[in-house]
Amino acid sequence: MISEFISALLKAGLPIGLCSYGLAWWAMKKNYIASVDSMKSFEQAVKIRKKDKSLRMEGDAVHRKWLKFGGGFYGVVALLTYAVVELGEIRDFILQLGGLVELIKSLSLDLLINLLVGAVKNFLVAIAWPAYWMGEVHSGRIWLWFIAAYAGYWVGVHLAVRQFAEESVSDK
Numbered sequence: 001m002i003s004e005f006i007s008a009l010l011k012a013g014l015p016i017g018l019c020s021y022g023l024a025w026w027a028m029k030k031n032y033i034a035s036v037d038s039m040k041s042f043e044q045a046v047k048i049r050k051k052d053k054s055l056r057m058e059g060d061a062v063h064r065k066w067l068k069f070g071g072g073f074y075g076v077v078a079l080l081t082y083a084v085v086e087l088g089e090i091r092d093f094i095l096q097l098g099g100l101v102e103l104i105k106s107l108s109l110d111l112l113i114n115l116l117v118g119a120v121k122n123f124l125v126a127i128a129w130p131a132y133w134m135g136e137v138h139s140g141r142i143w144l145w146f147i148a149a150y151a152g153y154w155v156g157v158h159l160a161v162r163q164f165a166e167e168s169v170s171d172k
């Protein structure tokens with residue numbers, strides 16, 4: 001069980017922690033979210049931003065997508081799930097066509113429509129990420145993976161909030 005938890009921390013907790021850190025720090029750095037001093041105030045700021053449509057449309061594409069997926073922990077995992085599924089399908093699609101050159105040669109309206117439909121399907125998969133990952137993680141202890149994922153999220157956001165607060169104090 002300990003070795004599986006370590007594996008879950010490395011395969012789920014670490015990527016989610018890094019992504020959470022990056023999203024939280026960048027959101028505060030770019031003033032997408034007001035400077036906060038705790039995990040609780042960060043999550044409250046995300047909820048406010050998510051509910052206010054005018055605020056939700058500000059920011060870069062990654063933060064807008066994160067908020068569209070729900071923000072917070074759920075949004076981070078959905079965003080990473082979307083990236084994993086979408087990039088995997090793009091890779092498989094290019095390989096199936098015979099490479100990047102063949103993809104460029106075969107560009108058409110039909111191809112672009114198929115890519116758009118695939119992106120919408122992948123969005124739905126990302127929203128239903130718990131079901132997706134339960135099918136991908138072959139373990140009788142899936143709860144360990146969820147704990148590791150949430151621990152990564154918590155540590156990432158906590159470190160970003162702390163670092164941003166320290167940077168703000170040193171800038172004054």
